[in-house]
Amino acid sequence: MRKIYTPATAANGVEHVLKLLEGRWKLIILFHLFDGKVQRYSDLEKLIPGISQKMLAQQLRQLEADGIVARKIYPQVPPKVEYRLTPWGQALCPALDAMLKWAEQKDDFPSSAPAS
Secondary structure, X not given: OOOOOOHHHHHHHHHHHHHHHOOXXXXXXXXXXXXXXXXXXXXXXXXXXXXXXXXXXHHHHHHHHOOOEEEEEEOOOOOEEEEEEOHHHHOHHHHHHHHHHHHHOOOOOOOOOOOO
């Protein structure tokens, strides 16, 4: 059953979603996990230059607590830990892509890659 929103409840809902994604590194982590990718902690560390171990761990813990990222720990030495998006987290991909396409409609939208 689809929820009925008023302008106030819709704004509140979107604000809550934005708070789930707020943080300097969360979106970068998510984009490295989209398309069903599974990444080890050390791989994410290498893929995201400038992130400290403490910050990576904190951001992953928050994403996991919010149900966006799943963590799997393998019982071995040294420990092997993998991260992947939950189905709910994977469903976020089209929404973020839509936001990016929306932003690209603005003529002076900053882009790190040249337009093709």
